[in-house]
Amino acid sequence: MTAHPAGMTYADYLQLPALLGAQQPLSDLHDEMLFIVIHQTKELWLKQMLHEVGLAIALVEADDFAAAYKALARVSRIQSVMTLSWDVLATMTPVDYSRFRHVLGTSSGFQSAQFREFEYRLGIKDPRFLEYQEGGSEGAVRLKAALDADSLWDVADQARQRHGADSWLAVYQDPERWFGLYQLAEKLVDLDDALAGWRHKHLLTVERIIGNKMGTGGSAGASYLASTLEKRAFPELWSLRTGL
């Protein structure tokens, strides 16, 4: 219900009845609440990061680099918070988790449409992950749109060409000349760096909590997650460094 601003309360504005009514553990075990809260928080932060990345893409297309840096700097700060939150989850012991893990069934992080949309919007586009979404669902529709749209990498690379820089290597060889592009590229590296840091903490936390058990989503578990550590949204910005 939307209240008139004069009668607006904290709970109305933040829709707390809906938000705080959405934690419904399926077991009566204490730690399942933590598991739900961590994951819901992560989905909220992903929502905010997608909001910022969408803005950054439009700003880079409009050649407003300074405003784009601001949105991207916010994304990397949110990524830091997400990476730190693994330490909260790691207070859950293997036995605590194993007691309610069965309620999860075959659900898993593979099905996080927003995580995949974030990867797609940056430029990590593996269409196989579309299969994990239920056909016609909001997640599936958004994910398909993200797969087809220009990514942050696409628009950054178009900006480089528009400004007449021969290559990203040339930008890094003369950062003063290409200052706007150089700063933009370093913001992209910050995002990729933070994403790899998040993946690494996920792997360590998983090893700590389930060892080498298989994942509920059907993967081999820790060894699958280890294979994702090599993923980069902006591989060219990493490889060019060898030539500097």
Ligand code: HEM
């Ligand atoms: C006890 C805690 C957790 C365990 C044991 C765990 C385990 C796993 C495993 C084994 C996978 C591979 C898919 C599968 O076979 O299930 C996976 C994927 C994933 N998990 Fe977790 N996870 C945990 C917590 C989290 C949390 C807190 C988040 C988010 C903040 C998360 C996000 C994801 C994402 C996004 C994927 C897909 C990764 C990719 O394909 O690159 N997981 N997780």
Ligand SMILES: N[C@@H](CC(=O)c1ccccc1NC=O)C(=O)O
């Ligand atoms: N894949 C995890 C389960 C899991 O973590 C999960 C289950 C349901 C909702 C979110 C989850 N988080 C990320 O994988 C496991 O194998 O135990």
